[in-house]
Amino acid sequence: MNPDGSLVRLEGIHKWFGANHVLKGVDLSVMPREVMVVIGPSGSGKSTLLRTINMLEEPTDGKVLFEGTDLTDVRVDLDHLRTEIGIVFQQFNLFPQMNALGNVTIALRKVLGLSDEEARERGQQELGHVGLEGKADAYPSQLSGGQQQRVAIARALAMRPKLMLFDEVTSALDPELVQEVLDVMQRLASEGMTMAVVTHEMGFAREVGTRMIFIDEGVILEEGDPREMFASPQHERTQSFLSRIL
Amino acid sequence: MKSRFERLRAWFAGQTSTSASILVIGSSALAICLVGSLVLLWTGGFTPYESLLASIQSDRQGVLLWLAVALGIAAVFWGWRAFRRMPTKPAREATIAGAVLGIQAVVLSGVYLWFRFGKAEIFTRNLLRFDRLEGLGGEFVTGAKNTLILALSGEGIGIGIGLVFGILIISKRRVVRAPARVYINFFRGTPLLWQLIFGSAVLVVGFGLFPRNPFMIAIIIIGLNAGAYTAEIFRAGIQSIERGQMEAARSLGMSYLQAMRYAIMPQAIRRVIPPLTNEFVILIKDTSLVVVLGLTFAQRELLAVARDAYSATFNATPLLGAALGYLVVTLPMIRAVTWLERKLRSGLVGVGG
Numbered sequence: 243m244n245p246d247g248s249l250v251r252l253e254g255i256h257k258w259f260g261a262n263h264v265l266k267g268v269d270l271s272v273m274p275r276e277v278m279v280v281i282g283p284s285g286s287g288k289s290t291l292l293r294t295i296n297m298l299e300e301p302t303d304g305k306v307l308f309e310g311t312d313l314t315d316v317r318v319d320l321d322h323l324r325t326e327i328g329i330v331f332q333q334f335n336l337f338p339q340m341n342a343l344g345n346v347t348i349a350l351r352k353v354l355g356l357s358d359e360e361a362r363e364r365g366q367q368e369l370g371h372v373g374l375e376g377k378a379d380a381y382p383s384q385l386s387g388g389q390q391q392r393v394a395i396a397r398a399l400a401m402r403p404k405l406m407l408f409d410e411v412t413s414a415l416d417p418e419l420v421q422e423v424l425d426v427m428q429r430l431a432s433e434g435m436t437m438a439v440v441t442h443e444m445g446f447a448r449e450v451g452t453r454m455i456f457i458d459e460g461v462i463l464e465e466g467d468p469r470e471m472f473a474s475p476q477h478e479r480t481q482s483f484l485s486r487i488l
Numbered sequence: 489m490k491s492r493f494e495r496l497r498a499w500f501a502g503q504t505s506t507s508a509s510i511l512v513i514g515s516s517a518l519a520i521c522l523v524g525s526l527v528l529l530w531t532g533g534f535t536p537y538e539s540l541l542a543s544i545q546s547d548r549q550g551v552l553l554w555l556a557v558a559l560g561i562a563a564v565f566w567g568w569r570a571f572r573r574m575p576t577k578p579a580r581e582a583t584i585a586g587a588v589l590g591i592q593a594v595v596l597s598g599v600y601l602w603f604r605f606g607k608a609e610i611f612t613r614n615l616l617r618f619d620r621l622e623g624l625g626g627e628f629v630t631g632a633k634n635t636l637i638l639a640l641s642g643e644g645i646g647i648g649i650g651l652v653f654g655i656l657i658i659s660k661r662r663v664v665r666a667p668a669r670v671y672i673n674f675f676r677g678t679p680l681l682w683q684l685i686f687g688s689a690v691l692v693v694g695f696g697l698f699p700r701n702p703f704m705i706a707i708i709i710i711g712l713n714a715g716a717y718t719a720e721i722f723r724a725g726i727q728s729i730e731r732g733q734m735e736a737a738r739s740l741g742m743s744y745l746q747a748m749r750y751a752i753m754p755q756a757i758r759r760v761i762p763p764l765t766n767e768f769v770i771l772i773k774d775t776s777l778v779v780v781l782g783l784t785f786a787q788r789e790l791l792a793v794a795r796d797a798y799s800a801t802f803n804a805t806p807l808l809g810a811a812l813g814y815l816v817v818t819l820p821m822i823r824a825v826t827w828l829e830r831k832l833r834s835g836l837v838g839v840g841g
Contacts, residue, residue, distance in 0.1 A: 298735055325741035335736035339754045348750055349740035394736075401740060 244307050249274050249405055249436055250295055255304035257290055264290050266460040272438055277431045279451035279468060280440045283483055287460040288440045292407050296327040325353060328398030329407040332414050334390045336382040343378040346397045368396040372426050388419030392426055408439040444488060448472055456480045502578030506570050514563035514586030517593035521556035535619040541612045556597040563590030617805045624797055624806060631793035632813045638706060638775040638789055643768050645711025650718025657723050675716035681777050683709050688781055702781035717767055725760035726752055765825045769818050790814060
């Protein structure tokens with residue numbers, strides 16, 4: 243727990259890609275059991291922001307505090323702390339050479355050091371959690387996009403993380419496959435998982451989000467209750483973004 | 489999908505008398521040149537070389553070749569004028585095929601005729617004395633075995649080195665990258681022949697290694713050379729894996745090396761099998777360079793066997809035997825590469841395993 247009671251706290255995050263200033267001093271806290279939804283135009287830096295939370299993107303400047311530990315400190319055991327932060331990607335990024343169960347259990351065995359038996363048991367349980375108990379032996383290439391993404395969610399959940407990051411997880415899916423993934427995420431939220439979600443699914447943001455953040459050009463312009471923000475956005479750029487997307 | 493029989497029937501139905509004639513003329517031109525000559529040589533006998541020479545210089549052979557040239561030219565000219573006017577696709581294709589076969593017949597017959605007008609006697613006596621191959625069979629088998637041992641152990645060492653150095657040269661740390669780069673560029677930038685000559689001096693004189701075993705020295709140097717090429721193949725293979733794979737593995741708490749071991753390398757290795765096999769075919773042929781090291785009798789590989797037989801009898805026919813030996817070893821490998829590439833592209837080997 244961070245001093246302010248948050249699970250994750252970003253302080254003054256700046257990120258430069260070469261000459262491109264992507265994040266311009268972002269401060270942000272994620273409280274336990276919160277579902278924080280991040281929206282914003284493409285190129286606004288929302289994915290980069292999410293990826294700094296587990297240090298897939300190293301911030302050029304600023305601090306990432308996770309349970310009181312500064313992840314930007316080089317002395318930190320990042321590999322260990324990453325086991326407590328799950329992430330699901332837009333492109334699934336399943337390991338194609340392993341079947342669904344293998345994808346879910348590889349890190350259980352090799353990182354957490356579970357026995358094959360324990361790993362298999364937990365893996366089956368997590369696949370069941372996302373509604374894929376029958377697909378343990380299927381390889382990613384044999385699964386639909388929605389099923390692959392649910393395996394990816396199960397893979398992250400199997401580590402029993404304290405925080406789950408979702409990086410536009412439905413953007414690469416065919417429209418008819420979006421809902422099955424959103425359903426899993428909604429159930430996860432109702433079970434009390436702390437989540438940070440970058441998404442274009444405004445229905446999901448409104449129904450499931452407990453807090454919403456609008457980011458544009460690397461700056462958080464507005465944050466608040468999703469329903470209120472949708473009903474009466476304060477900032478002019480939030481208004482124009484929402485009017486274009488809704 | 490139509491059956492092969494149905495497709496064949498459609499093909500026949502699409503022919504016109506013109507297209508059928510051109511195809512028949514073109515293919516018979518090539519058949520006369522190839523099959524006709526072979527039958528003629530066969531009936532005359534390949535050994536002794538005098539009878540082979542007599543067949544080559546016979547009037548009958550001359551008639552066959554000029555006939556092939558005439559038919560070939562006819563097919564080319566007629567086909568060239570007719571193919572655009574063919575009413576169906578099968579007819580058009582048959583016309584083009586007839587003309588192309590005609591060109592091949594003209595070229596091959598022309599080369600043969602040129603050879604007959606030249607010094608066929610000297611050539612046949614020195615390079616086509618197949619009776620000189622008798623009794624060399626066992627030596628060629630030993631030679632092929634040694635060639636394969638050299639290539640396989642060289643490739644084995646090469647893969648070991650290549651795996652490590654392929655990972656080293658993509659390190660983000662320059663101090664790790666630089667020495668690996670120096671090794672790879674040196675062995676890729678100098679000829680294997682030079683490496684064998686200079687390297688054997690270094691190993692024997694400098695380090696006192698294997699003073700009486702040029703075969704071992706050859707294996708080491710070939711392995712070092714193959715390692716440099718293999719490292720580049722592995723580097724390309726690793727870099728061809730999507731960045732998201734590494735990110736997914738790292739986000740699960742794996743270290744860089746764990747991510748390499750469990751996520752990246754299994755995919756990369758599958759992707760480099762075709763170029764690796766290709767490199768192995770090249771290596772098989774490059775083992776012939778070890779003749780410069782002066783191998784012992786039992787250590788000789790294919791080219792050394794052929795060259796020794798050449799110098800012993802002053803007849804170059806054994807070189808053809810060596811070529812046959814190389815082809816017997818390399819052709820299945822070349823086929824395997826094509827097969828693997830097709831399988832990998834269709835994704836059948838992409839999953840499982």
